[in-house]
Amino acid sequence: MSNSLFETLQQDVKRLPGLPGVYRFFDEAGNILYVGKARNLKKRVSSYFQRTQLSPRIELMVGKIARYETTVTRTETEALILENNLIKELAPPFNILFRDDKSYPYVMLTGHEYPRLASYRGKVDKRNQYFGPFPNSWAVRNSVQILQKVFRLRTCEDSVFKNRSRPCLLHQIHRCSAPCVGRLSVEQYAQDVAQATRFLEGDHRRVLSELEKEMHAHSEAMEFEMAAVLRDRIADLSSVLQQQSMDAVADGEGDVDIIAVAQMEGMVCVNLAMVRGGRHLGDRAYFPKGLRTASGDLLPPSEILEAFIAQHYLEDAANDGAGANLIPPVLVLNHPLKSAGDDVRQSSDDLPEDLHDLLNAQAGKKITFLHQPQGQRRHWLAMAEGNAKIALTKRLVETGGQLARARALVDVLGLDLEGLEHLRIECFDISHTSGEATQASCVVYAKNAMQSGEYRRFNINDITPGDDYAAMRQVLQRRYANFQELPPEKMPQVILIDGGKGQVEMARQVLTEFGMDVGLIVGVAKGEGRKVGLETLIFADGRKPLELGIDSAALLLVAQIRDEAHRFAITGMRAKRAKARTVSRLEEIEGIGAKRRQKLLARFGGLKGVANASIEEIASVEGVSLTLAEQIYRQLH
Structure with a gap:
């Protein structure tokens, strides 16, 4: 400056x-x-x-x-x-950035007369009860299985529940009390729901005590069959609690989040473990970006923790209907947060001095930070730190393999790069079915990983159906028409073309027209049987083709990127084809306009449903006469 x-x-x-x-x-x-x-x-x-x-x-x-x-x-x-x-x-380069990939699941009890038990993601409403959040879907499934086994609540959809005439398989294996066919009253089912609710809230002792009282009451009333059912529930619940060795029911730990930062070989992991109702629900690992100082050193753990807490809790607490549940009353940390200082910050991350006060205000309750816990919480923190190191080791192994592949490809192609993080590869593929619904895909490999946020699909029009060469020409022209305006980090060092000499020639012509370096082009010609390892790399600048062999790390990276481009292209093509076929077959019928077509598809759930419907069923749709229904039926058959 x-x-x-x-x-x-x-x-x-x-x-x-x-x-x-x-x-x-x-x-x-x-x-x-x-x-x-x-x-x-x-x-x-x-x-x-x-x-x-x-x-x-x-x-x-x-x-x-x-x-x-x-x-x-x-x-x-x-x-x-x-x-x-x-x-x-x-994603500013001087901020600590945590990937925003969290969509936490909850256990939901609906507000029906006979509440349904289910897992749920998304916005919450007041009609239902929500318990959580849970760090992953496995934790939710595990809790649902426990509640099924012990309290036998229904999990079926409302449409199934309303139309049952006899108990389902879950009742036969003692996982549901069959309220759908009246096997127990609304009051009895509500009692089971209340006990399940208390269990989810962590009041395990009270649930066991109530079940024991009920069992003795039924026994004294000579209702031995019902007493036996309750005896089995108590045994199941006791077994579950014994298996949950990480529970802290006796200590009254309640709701706690444990957050541990670990560093290893220049990488950082923040591990979040969740405890709800005294039950340890599992954890989730995060790998933040933007952690280096100007000298290359990692930022202090306290700053990383503050960035995580701010990004993880405060935004969701304001925007998510379940935000109050997201912030537990206790946060256990493996490093103390840095003390409030002057407005001139010594760190890279401009976090609030009164983060604690903001958390309290957002959660509507007092939040306690602990970094030297005792008892069960100390055990949880040690486990969170251990899991963070395990996640780091796994990431380092994966990254190391990916880096080795990238380094091998750079060596094979003779690229001049300051570092592997500057390697950017864009790969193109064409997909269609006998010329129908042609689509091209462009996928991007950068920063040593696939960048799904930069993927693009291109609808290919005004070409002869099935002309892959023309399709490749069109997508490259559209992609690189304004390449001069691209910032340096968005300019690829390699342009992979899924195809042989013909596709590579099309790419050479387009790049020549634009004044781009044709040395960027690398064609991937499929080998015998389209097997990975038998591909040949073809170049547009006169270099001899390369057959790297099945053991080549460079070819494994090329195949990975090529396969991702193919997957992305074919999924788009299939969706486009299905839409085109649905619309065109109904549009071909005289008397079917946009409104009638929409009503038909809505009534029968798509073209397949219309085709499977009888003439009388089609005629029952508003605006469709019997004559028109017969015409539709004949056209679709």
Whole structure:
């Protein structure tokens, strides 16, 4: 940054308001550098341009700033939520970024007369009861199985429940009490639901006590069959609790989240373990990005923990209907959070000084942070740290294999790269069925992984059906028509073409027309039997074809990317073909317009349902006469 620009920014920030909000820094090319929040925008943003008290990482960022933008919010909480949304959307290189892939499942009890037990993801409403969240679907399935075994609640859909005339298989194997056919009253079923609810809330002792009282009452009333049923429930529940060796019922631990940070060979894992109602539900590993300082060192664990807590809890608590359930009253951490400091931050991550207060306000309850727990919580924390290291080891092995493949491909192709993280490969494939519904796909390999967010599909039109060469020409023309405007990191070093000499020639012609380097093109010609390892690499710049062999790590990476392009193309083509066939076959019938077609498809659930319907059933659709129904029937048969 020049001195004149620095001075201009210094003067400009003096006009900022002293209000809460979010700020964004950009470089000369307009690329986002950093997103931060502030209680006082003027004070916080001006702190970056004081030339003092800046860490090496922040100093490096400030040197790249060309302009900034700000957004004023009503409160600091709103600023924090907006900041996290922008971090996830824009992925600034100087922010700690956790992948936003969490969609937590819940155990749901519906609000019916006979409530249904099910797993659920998504927004919640007041009509049903929700318990959780659970870290993964396995934990939910396990809980549902326990509740089925012990309390025998129904899990069937409403349409099945209403139309049963006799008990289903689940009743026969003692997993359902068959309320669908009146095997027990509404009151009896409600009692089972109440006990299941208390179990999910962690009140296991009370549930066992109630079951024992019921069993003795039935026994004294000479109702030995019912007493035996309750005896079996008690035995099942006791067995479940004994198997759950990680329970802390006696200690009254309740709801706790355990968050552990582990580092290994330059990689970081944040492991989140969930305890609900005293039961350990399992854990989930996260691998954050943006953790390096200017000198290449990893950021302190306390900063990583703060970034995780802010991004994981606060946004969901505000936007998710079950947000209050997401934040438990106790967070156990393996490192203390850094103490609240001045507005000038020494770290890369501009997190709130009063994160604790914001969590309390968002959750509507007091949140306790512990980093030196005792008893059962100490055991849970040690287990979370161990699982974080296991996840890191697994990721390192996987990444190491992928890196080895990428390094082998770079060597084989003779690419000149500063590092493997700069390798970008775009792969194209064409898919159709005898010329119908032709689609092209482009998949991207970058940053040592497939980048599904950058995949693209192209509908291919105005070509002779089945002309793969013309289809390849069209997709490459559309993809690279404005390649001069691409930022350097978006320009591929390799353009993989799924095909032989013909497709490679089409690619050479297109790149020549655009003035691009034809040395980027690598064709992947299938070998005998289309087996992986027998492919031949074909080049457009005069290099001899390469047959790397089945043991080649480079060819394994090429095959992985090629297969992903094929998968992405064929799924799009099938969807397009199915839609085209559905519309065209009904459009061919005289008297069927858009409204009637929509009503027919809605009534019978698609073209197959219409084809399977009788003439009388088709005629029952509003606007369809018997004559037209006969015409539709004949056309579809």
